[in-house]
Amino acid sequence: MLLAAPSRKTYHLQMAPQQRKGSANAAELLSRRSTGLGNTRTLIRHNLKILRGILLQENRTFTKVWSKTSKSTVMYENCKLYFENYQHCYSCVHVEPQILYKLPTRSKQEKIEDTLMCHSPVEKSLSSPSDHKPSLLALTANNWLIRLSAETGEELQRVYLSPNYKFRYLGWDVSQETFYVKSVQNKETPLARQAGITQNTVMHIAIFHVFPLEVIGVMEINKKVFGNGVIGADLVQGVLALYYSNKSVKMYSFEHIVQRYLTEKLTLGKQSPLLGGKTVGDAPFGIPLNIQITDCPPVLFKVSCAENSVQIGGNPWHYIYTPPRKKDEGTYHICSLKDGTMATNGVQEMDSYSLENDGIFFHPDDSGRIIHVGPVTINVLKILGELNSALPSKVVEDFSLKTHRNNPISQVTVTSSGRTVKKRFQQLDDDPSQKTFRMVEYEDELDLLAIVVTNGEEGEGRACIQLHDNQTGQLLRTIDLIETWDETNKNEVFFDKDTIVHIEQKNAKFCCHVYKLFTTKT
Numbered sequence: 001m002l003l004a005a006p007s008r009k010t011y012h013l014q015m016a017p018q019q020r021k022g023s024a025n026a027a028e029l030l031s032r033r034s035t036g037l038g039n040t041r042t043l044i045r046h047n048l049k050i051l052r053g054i055l056l057q058e059n060r061t062f063t064k065v066w067s068k069t070s071k072s073t074v075m076y077e078n079c080k081l082y083f084e085n086y087q088h089c090y091s092c093v094h095v096e097p098q099i100l101y102k103l104p105t106r107s108k109q110e111k112i113e114d115t116l117m118c119h120s121p122v123e124k125s126l127s128s129p130s131d132h133k134p135s136l137l138a139l140t141a142n143n144w145l146i147r148l149s150a151e152t153g154e155e156l157q158r159v160y161l162s163p164n165y166k167f168r169y170l171g172w173d174v175s176q177e178t179f180y181v182k183s184v185q186n187k188e189t190p191l192a193r194q195a196g197i198t199q200n201t202v203m204h205i206a207i208f209h210v211f212p213l214e215v216i217g218v219m220e221i222n223k224k225v226f227g228n229g230v231i232g233a234d235l236v237q238g239v240l241a242l243y244y245s246n247k248s249v250k251m252y253s254f255e256h257i258v259q260r261y262l263t264e265k266l267t268l269g270k271q272s273p274l275l276g277g278k279t280v281g282d283a284p285f286g287i288p289l290n291i292q293i294t295d296c297p298p299v300l301f302k303v304s305c306a307e308n309s310v311q312i313g314g315n316p317w318h319y320i321y322t323p324p325r326k327k328d329e330g331t332y333h334i335c336s337l338k339d340g341t342m343a344t345n346g347v348q349e350m351d352s353y354s355l356e357n358d359g360i361f362f363h364p365d366d367s368g369r370i371i372h373v374g375p376v377t378i379n380v381l382k383i384l385g386e387l388n389s390a391l392p393s394k395v396v397e398d399f400s401l402k403t404h405r406n407n408p409i410s411q412v413t414v415t416s417s418g419r420t421v422k423k424r425f426q427q428l429d430d431d432p433s434q435k436t437f438r439m440v441e442y443e444d445e446l447d448l449l450a451i452v453v454t455n456g457e458e459g460e461g462r463a464c465i466q467l468h469d470n471q472t473g474q475l476l477r478t479i480d481l482i483e484t485w486d487e488t489n490k491n492e493v494f495f496d497k498d499t500i501v502h503i504e505q506k507n508a509k510f511c512c513h514v515y516k517l518f519t520t521k522t
Contacts (some may be wrong), residue, residue, distance in 0.1 A: 313362030401471035450495035
């Protein structure tokens, strides 16, 4: 959900209810809600606290209520399931998923390539009533950006992007309340190289404001400006990040780029001189290139990293990366963004032997913590440090979770004659026959970590979801999934308050399983 800056409000003096020590039970929280004590945000927190308490009660259980297969990709977003290239939408707010709408089949040219779910901030006043309701931003194969009602599928708005560039991908820059549309990457063909033809244009990016939908502009990523090694680009946190073939990442201020290189401010539905007086966003003209970068902007940040992967977060700001050296494979380095100083205990490495690499990321709860996930261990780390301190920051463990395996498999066996035999091959820590951490999801509204754990010790792959307190790591309850789990298939799990969705891909078929919260009969 996108969050906007709070609007200016008039405040009246109110006596706050006395804060008491200890926790209130569900009945007392409901009583407070009925009297209207507290503002809207406080009431929402109370409601979610009630739901969390109910969900963790021993007489509550998650029961599988629905399954459906599809030949096309199944997507889940905000309590909605999408089938048949977003043409069929099911709501998951009921006891069983119910069809919300079915749209007519689209032609191949109108196929939806990518989507974003869009929610407007409740405190923001918008000119159109439809702007206040959830909508689905969809990019079609024939370069249309369309906005659909998330509840009815009705088309609310459409914008033609370009007759010249093939756009394919959508992405959020949430902090700026903007999103971007990326074109496919222009790649130099062997025939062009033989002919001495150089392809300088890497891709085009169109950037939009939301709430309401407004175009900022279209810009070109060009090798003549940014260097010959550019292979990709993204927009995040108000920064243009460029990826290079020499395993480096460079970042530039997008605000600076707009201020310096914007040639004309565009308005959707209005005429533009750049289009010869034609209307912006109409077919067949689209949106003109109005951010024309003629020289390389100042580099804000640069780092060499394996797989062009770097993450920025924490408090104070830090970045996580793996240096592109063979000796650093399998390690993650945590450094200060201010000056690149390595944090004390800043090299994190999992002591595991597995097929899949362990993963690391900044915690999505905005606490500045770091989650490091391996097959047998999950470490939640925090960064200790002051913004203007001359001392390096320090990475310490907040809490750690371990899998509990019944019978560790010995690498050494003794024969009946007493001869010691050592196995030539070590069993992998993420072997499907062992209890293994597979994925971690954060349920922000309930402040819970949902961890998928698989176990094939009995010869058949099974999975469960462990719910842990996000602040302490305490295991609160375990939910078993009924269907078998095949680790060779692609699996996705979504934990959304009182709903669990498991989507698996078996060859060319997709299977969707939905679980809902019920009271256990006594």
